[in-house]
Amino acid sequence: MDPLLMARPGTVGVVFRPQQPPEDLAGVVRDVDAAGVPELWLWEDCFLEGGLTTAAAALASSTRVRVGVGLLPVPLRNPALVAMEVATLGRMFPGRFTATLGHGVGDWMTQVGAGVTSPMTLLREHADAVRALLDGEHVTATRRYVRLDDVALDWPPPQRPTLLVGARGPRTIALAGEVADGVLLDSVTDPETVRRARGIADDARAAAGRGGPALVTAYTELDPAADHLSERVAERVASLHEAGADTVVLQGTGERPDPRPLVTALSDAGLLP
Known part of the structure; x- marks a missing residue:
């Protein structure tokens, strides 16, 4: 099934920020689950918690909550490894996992020896390869950064997990519409930011011949x-929903990262089932 058929307009979620220690995660997931929050989202920032390990733990701590990672910095991982990990979670927890690919913070990528001269090129090549592998294709690529020789997953997911691209600028937002299922916007407060991104991503998707x-x-x-x-x-x-966001994800501050007060506020506002 195309992930776009699983779009859920009007969805809400909260973020487990990595400023909380990883041992707090299971308790947060239980509280999010009990409150009826549809989605829990995670960060992967250097040098805090790993996004995919944290996602696996969160998914295993609930039978209902959908989990997203925003985002996985593509300079840190070979696309074949990303596809293997995402496929594993997609098969173990079908319909409950969303992966987001992105540039990562340039200074951090340089700090770990993974900086590249053309982040946009890398992101395009990486997203193309990951999507194709998750779709069960045999991938051969000899490109600027991605080089794969007849690579295919032995355990591709029957249904590809939703794949987003994290973006702020218009070029990356357009890339998200072109090569992924959509876009993850960070630190949004202005509805016009969502409205503009919606237009850019939809136009790019249409220009690439991708439906919906x-x-x-x-x-x-x-x-x-x-x-x-x-x-x-x-x-x-x-x-933000009115401006075109399918999902609005609330996060606390770095000083107050625990999302549970936001869960209570969502409930008090009548925004949970």
Whole structure:
């Protein structure tokens, strides 16, 4: 089934920020599950928690919650390895995992010896290869960064997990529409940012001959200690959904990363089942 057929307009989620220690994850997942929050999202930032290991633990801690990673920096991983890991999670937890690919922070990539001179080229090549491998194709590529010789997964997922590209600038947003199922936007507060990204991604998708609209997921930060939090949550979620976000994902601040106050605010605002 095409992942776009699984689009869920009006979905909400929360982020388990990696400023929380990994041993807190299982308890957060249990609370998110009990409250009825549809989605839990994770970061992978240097040098905190690994995105795919954390995702596996989160998925195993619930039978219902959908889990997304935003994002996996492509300079850090060979695309064959990414496809193997994503396929494994897709088969073990069908319909519950979303992977997001992205540039990563340039300074960190240089710090670990993985910097490249053309991040856009790498991201395009990497996303093309990962998508094709997850679709069960045999992939041979001799490109600038990605070189694969008749590579195919022995255990491709029957249904490809949703694959997004994390983006901020218009060129990367367009790339997300072209090569992935949609885009993950970070640190969004202005509805116009979502509206503009929606237009760019949909236009790029149409130009590439891919059917249907792009999926748009937006991270948005709110201070869990703010006054009238449920009102702020309701207003932010409504404005970003109205602007074109399929999923609005709330995250706390670096100083207050625990998402559980935001879960309570979502419930108090009447935004959970």
